[in-house]
Amino acid sequence: MKNTACILPYKENFQHLVDELKKLDLLIRQRIMTIRQQETKIREITLEPRLYVSHDEVDYLLQPGVPPGQINTCKSEKGICSEIEALQREIDARVVTSREAGVFLALPQLAHLFNLSPFELQVVVICLAPELRRKYDKIFVYLQDDIARKKPGIDMVLDLLCEIEQEKWKARAIFSHHAPLFRFGILQIIEDPHNPSASSDLARFLKLDLRILNFLSGNNSIDSRLLDMARLYQPSFSLDDVLIDPSIKNRLIKLIKSFCGGVQGGRFFQKESPLAAGGKNNILLLHFHGPCGVGKRDLALGICKQLNCFLLYLDMELLLAKESEAGTLLRMAYREGLLMQAILYIDNIDVLFTGDIRSKSLLKSLAQLAADYGGITILAGEKPWPFRGWCENAVFYSTALPVPAVEIRQKAWENALENQGITAPDKNTWAVELARQFRLTPGQIREAVDFALYHYIIGNGNSQKKMTLDHLYAASRNQSNQKLAELAVKINPKYQWTDIVLAEEKILQLKEICSQVKYRHRVFSQWGFQEKLSYGKGLSVLFSGSPGTGKTMAAQVLAHELQLDLYKIDLSSVVSKYIGETEKNLARIFYEAETSNAILFFDEADALFGKRTEVMDAHAHDRYANIETSFLLQKMEEYEGVVILATNLRKNMDEAFTRRIRFIVEFPFPDEKNRLHIWKTHFPEGVPLDRGIDYEFLARQFPVSGGSIRNIVLNAAFCAARDGGVIGMEHILSGTRREFEKIGKLWPHGVGSL
Numbered sequence: 001m002k003n004t005a006c007i008l009p010y011k012e013n014f015q016h017l018v019d020e021l022k023k024l025d026l027l028i029r030q031r032i033m034t035i036r037q038q039e040t041k042i043r044e045i046t047l048e049p050r051l052y053v054s055h056d057e058v059d060y061l062l063q064p065g066v067p068p069g070q071i072n073t074c075k076s077e078k079g080i081c082s083e084i085e086a087l088q089r090e091i092d093a094r095v096v097t098s099r100e101a102g103v104f105l106a107l108p109q110l111a112h113l114f115n116l117s118p119f120e121l122q123v124v125v126i127c128l129a130p131e132l133r134r135k136y137d138k139i140f141v142y143l144q145d146d147i148a149r150k151k152p153g154i155d156m157v158l159d160l161l162c163e164i165e166q167e168k169w170k171a172r173a174i175f176s177h178h179a180p181l182f183r184f185g186i187l188q189i190i191e192d193p194h195n196p197s198a199s200s201d202l203a204r205f206l207k208l209d210l211r212i213l214n215f216l217s218g219n220n221s222i223d224s225r226l227l228d229m230a231r232l233y234q235p236s237f238s239l240d241d242v243l244i245d246p247s248i249k250n251r252l253i254k255l256i257k258s259f260c261g262g263v264q265g266g267r268f269f270q271k272e273s274p275l276a277a278g279g280k281n282n283i284l285l286l287h288f289h290g291p292c293g294v295g296k297r298d299l300a301l302g303i304c305k306q307l308n309c310f311l312l313y314l315d316m317e318l319l320l321a322k323e324s325e326a327g328t329l330l331r332m333a334y335r336e337g338l339l340m341q342a343i344l345y346i347d348n349i350d351v352l353f354t355g356d357i358r359s360k361s362l363l364k365s366l367a368q369l370a371a372d373y374g375g376i377t378i379l380a381g382e383k384p385w386p387f388r389g390w391c392e393n394a395v396f397y398s399t400a401l402p403v404p405a406v407e408i409r410q411k412a413w414e415n416a417l418e419n420q421g422i423t424a425p426d427k428n429t430w431a432v433e434l435a436r437q438f439r440l441t442p443g444q445i446r447e448a449v450d451f452a453l454y455h456y457i458i459g460n461g462n463s464q465k466k467m468t469l470d471h472l473y474a475a476s477r478n479q480s481n482q483k484l485a486e487l488a489v490k491i492n493p494k495y496q497w498t499d500i501v502l503a504e505e506k507i508l509q510l511k512e513i514c515s516q517v518k519y520r521h522r523v524f525s526q527w528g529f530q531e532k533l534s535y536g537k538g539l540s541v542l543f544s545g546s547p548g549t550g551k552t553m554a555a556q557v558l559a560h561e562l563q564l565d566l567y568k569i570d571l572s573s574v575v576s577k578y579i580g581e582t583e584k585n586l587a588r589i590f591y592e593a594e595t596s597n598a599i600l601f602f603d604e605a606d607a608l609f610g611k612r613t614e615v616m617d618a619h620a621h622d623r624y625a626n627i628e629t630s631f632l633l634q635k636m637e638e639y640e641g642v643v644i645l646a647t648n649l650r651k652n653m654d655e656a657f658t659r660r661i662r663f664i665v666e667f668p669f670p671d672e673k674n675r676l677h678i679w680k681t682h683f684p685e686g687v688p689l690d691r692g693i694d695y696e697f698l699a700r701q702f703p704v705s706g707g708s709i710r711n712i713v714l715n716a717a718f719c720a721a722r723d724g725g726v727i728g729m730e731h732i733l734s735g736t737r738r739e740f741e742k743i744g745k746l747w748p749h750g751v752g753s754l
Contacts, residue, residue, distance in 0.1 A: 007090070009098035013218050016098070016105045017132065019091050020125050025062050026084045027160050028139060032058065033077050035143070053142040061135045106216045113338050114180050119171065122161055126152050127187060127208040128216055151190065155202035175201070183372070184335055186212050211332070215339055222312075223336050229318035230333060232340060233311040239302030243408050243415075243442045244295050248399060249302070252286070255397060256303060256376070259284045282374040283394035287349075287385050290401030291594065293443020296380040299401070300345045303378075310342035317348040320362065327365045334369045343376045350381035367391040403594075404442065406521045409435035412442040416449040422467055430469050436521045437563065438476045438597045439640065448475040473563045476597070480565050484592040487585075488567035488600070493556035500550055500557050501670065501677045501706060509665050510554055513541060514561050516662075517642060538640045542605075542658070544650035545667025548707020551646040554665070555601045558642070565598035572604040575628070582628045590635040598641065605645040633660055670706060675699040678706045682713045683727075688720070690728040701748055702736055708743065712736050 010016045036055070095108050111121045130136040130150065137150040144156050154175055158168040174181060181187045190205040208216075211223040222232050239249055288296040297313070304311045314333045319326050337344035352359040352366075370377050371393050379385075385398045404412070413431035440448065452467055452475035484490075497507070516539055524530040524537055543551040552568070559566035574585045593600055636643045637660070650658075650666075658664060670678060676699035683689060704712070715735035720727040740747055 007093040007097050009101040009103050010094055010105060011103070013104060013106050016091070016095070016107065017128075017216070019087065019094075020107060021129060021133070023084060023087050023091065024122075024125055024129055026080055026087065028143070029062055030077060030080045030084070031143065031160050032062075033080070053138050058139055058142045061139055106218065110186075110212070110216065114184050114186065116180055116186075117174075119161060120174055120179075120181055123157055123174065123181065123206070124186065124208065124212075124216075126157055126160065127206050128213065131208060131213050132217075149205070151205040151207060153203060153205055155200075157206065158202070172201075185209050185331065211335070211339070220339065222340070223332055226314075226329060226332055226336060229315045229322075229329070230336065231313045232342065233301060233304075233313060235301040235305035235311060237298075237302065237305065239299075239306050242295060242298045242302040243404060243412050244299050244401060245404060245408070248401065249299070252299075252303065252397075252399070253306065255395075256284070256307070259376070259395065260307065283370055283391070284376045285370055285379065285391055285394045285396045286376065287379045287381075287396070287398035288401055289381050289384055289398065291382060291403060291441055293441035293447070294401045294403060295442050296401055297345065297347070298442070300343065300378045300380070304343055307343070310340050312337045312340055312342040312344050314344060314346045315348055316346050317351050320351050320358070323358070326358075326362055330362065330365055331369060334373045338373055338375075343378060345378045345380065347380045349379040350383045353381075353383060353386055363387075363390065367394075370394055403439045406435050406525055409438075409440065409442075409445065412440075412445040413449075416446045419446075420449055420453055422449070422453075430472060433469070434472055434476060436518070437473075438479075440476060440479055440597065444479040448472065448479050451475040451478055477563070477565050480596040480598055484567055484589070484596045484598065487589050487592060488569040491556060491559070491566045491568050491601075493559040493566050495553050495556040496560055497557060499681065500553050501674050501681065502550060502554075502667070503674075506665060506667070509663065510558060513539065513642075513663055514558060517562055538636065538638075539642045539663070540636050540661045541642065541644045541663040541665065542650070542661045543644060543646045543665050543667060545648070546669055546705060547648055548705030548710075549667035549669060550706050551667055552601070552603070553706070554667070555599065555644050555646075558644075559599050562599070562642075564642070565596065566601060567593070567596070567598050568601045568603055570604050571602050583631045586628075586632055586635055590639055593639060593641065596641075599644060600639070600641065601644045601646065603646045605647040606649055629657065633657065636660075669703075672699050675702075675704070675709070678709050679713075682709055687717070688726045690726055693727075693729050693732065698732065698736075704736075704739065704743075704745075708739050711742075712739050715739070 010019075095105060098105055099108070107121060107125070110116065110124065111118075116124070130140065130152070140150055140152055140156065141147055143159070144153055149156075154172075158171055162168040162171055173179060175189075177183065182189070186209055188207045188209055190207050211225075214221065222230060239253070242249065288299060290296060297311075301311055312333065314330075319329055319333075322329055333346075334344060336342075346366075352363050367390055370391055384400070385396075390396070403409075410431045413434050414428065417431065434445075449472070452471040455475070500507070500510075502510075520537070520539075530537060543554060545551055555566060555568075569589060574582060574589070576582050576585065589600070645661075650664075676695055679695045679698050712732060712735040715738055716727055716731040719731040719734055723731070737747060739745075
């Protein structure tokens with residue numbers, strides 16, 4: 001045997017494959033000697049000669065330089081056996097030196113990844129041979145004495161690799177469906193098309209899977225059958241760059257290090273095949289859940305960077321759409337992850353939480369594949385994991401990724417603005433303000449900056465126009481969860497402080513509400529008050545007053561001042577007579593609101609927040625009403641945004657409820673002074689008005705709310721438009737009479753209609 005120090009490594013993969021084919025040729029020559037010896041002994045009972053591939057032709061294919069008919073005289077069977085052993089020793093030694101030299105050899109890697117025995121690997125070489133050299137078609141025809149059998153049959157493989165019959169019987173186990181070659185889809189069984197009902201499994205053909213063929217040939221690109229739903233990522237940033245709470249990252253790294261046993265030589269290192277060791281410690285399932293754009297995939301990529309491996313992304317939603325093929329494709333994805341030495345990242349895992357037969361079946365397959373392949377699998381979705389004991393043999397760790405804190409959001413804004421080349425002097429100030437105002441995920445922040453740039457600037461045909469903070473505010477509001485619009489009415493706030501007519505004390509209350517929103521970060525985060533509060537960090541406000549006294553207008557003023565979206569929910573439409581439906585409706589609203597960054601304005605709160613009755617003497621309906629009220633209070637305290645409730649009858653609300661409201665603002669019926677101001681401010685600038693309008697008379701004579709005044713002014717404008725275009729006193733009085741009729745108010749004695 002040669003000194004291993006003198007053994008040169010293979011230069012590349014194909015050089016190794018050439019040696020493997022040389023060894024196969026020696027095995028075939030050895031088998032041919034046996035065949036010819038047997039034919040010589042039983043020549044007198046041979047039914048028919050070999051007509052399809054002659055002895056001379058196969059001799060030439062195996063040894064082109066040897067004269068025809070001389071194959072048996074070149075070497076004895078014993079000599080060939082010695083040559084096979086010598087070549088095998090040389091191959092083994094060169095494989096070792098190649099590994100040390102960092103040369104990638106596909107066959108040894110395949111054996112390592114799938115824990116294949118030398119015998120199984122030789123079967124792979126036999127099936128690989130006709131894919132690399134056409135000569136093996138004729139050689140296999142010769143060996144099987146059948147022109148139709150160009151693919152290797154199981155019996156032919158056993159004849160080549162086994163010396164005695166008992167060895168063949170024992171070796172048949174590697175062709176079972178549970179053995180690695182078929183369990184991992186390395187080989188496929190093909191029925192004999194000319195004899196589909198063959199009496200024995202030995203007659204079936206073997207074929208190398210196309211993906212494995214490509215892998216062994218040096219083409220390690222992703223399986224074409226997965227291209228519609230999978231993608232391979234090479235991480236380009238470290239875990240430190242991922243905008244996730246550092247405590248979450250630290251916990252994950254500790255868990256992964258304890259699982260992997262560390263990193264060796266800058267690469268994720270396992271001494272043995274991932275499939276070689278079974279048991280719970282070999283399987284790690286990570287589940288990341290949180291809102292869209294929070295950074296689940298970035299976190300996975302950061303982990304891959306730490307382990308110096310790829311990330312194989314798989315979309316479960318697209319996979320599930322493949323219906324009957326889904327299970328097979330999922331198996332391919334796991335195999336792909338192993339071939340690529342990549343962590344498998346399965347996104348949109350929530351689609352399997354429906355509980356239907358297809359989802360249950362795929363979940364079971366997923367658990368089984370995770371157990372079969374071992375290693376790390378990352379599952380990602382928006383919802384928490386709903387199952388217990390789903391994969392019993394695995395270490396399962398689920399972690400929530402919430403919308404990040406202000407400091408991380410600020411960094412996300414700075415990165416997004418910098419990536420778009422926005423170098424405004426106030427860029428950092430913008431980042432601070434936007435981070436405090438909007439609870440957006442890093443993904444939403446990137447999309448907001450892109451939207452602002454292309455929609456407001458380039459989209460308007462003015463690439464020279466500079467981005468402003470107003471553009472970013474509008475783009476941030478655009479990132480709000482659009483599903484909330486299905487459950488509530490989105491209001492575009494038009495009113496400002498100058499439009500609302502209230503006592504100075506009430507205006508100050510409203511401004512205090514704005515201040516609490518603007519400075520919540522300083523109080524809760526910087527001053528540490530969030531450590532003292534487990535819930536109730538949002539802002540709950542109650543607007544109480546008669547209809548038309550300005551409650552909805554005040555909500556719009558707050559939304560305009562804070563530059564937040566305003567969604568109006570009519571509680572009377574949310575409350576259901578069916579038990580449990582009200583809670584479901586409220587849960588949906590607050591779930592969607594979590595990512596909406598909006599002010600929730602619950603109108604008609606009297607529908608739910610009436611005087612709660614004592615459970616001990618209440619009827620069933622009253623008990624469920626109490627449950628619904630408590631549920632809404634709970635959701636309000638969990639919600640970290642602004643919730644405004646509007647009620648006409650505060651006296652119907654009990655103290656237990658009002659104690660849990662941060663601000664209560666009373667909207668009194670306007671007195672004559674306030675009505676005068678309301679009359680004057682309800683006419684837009686530029687409207688054609690008659691100079692003879694007596695505002696003092698209107699304020700003194702008609703005790704109506706601001707909402708009614710708005711209706712009167714609008715009706716008067718339409719009357720004037722019909723009559724010639726100038727709004728006069730007669731139009732206003734006509735509109736007033738109509739409003740009085742509508743609200744059931746008596747027309748004042750002695751006042752004409754003019």
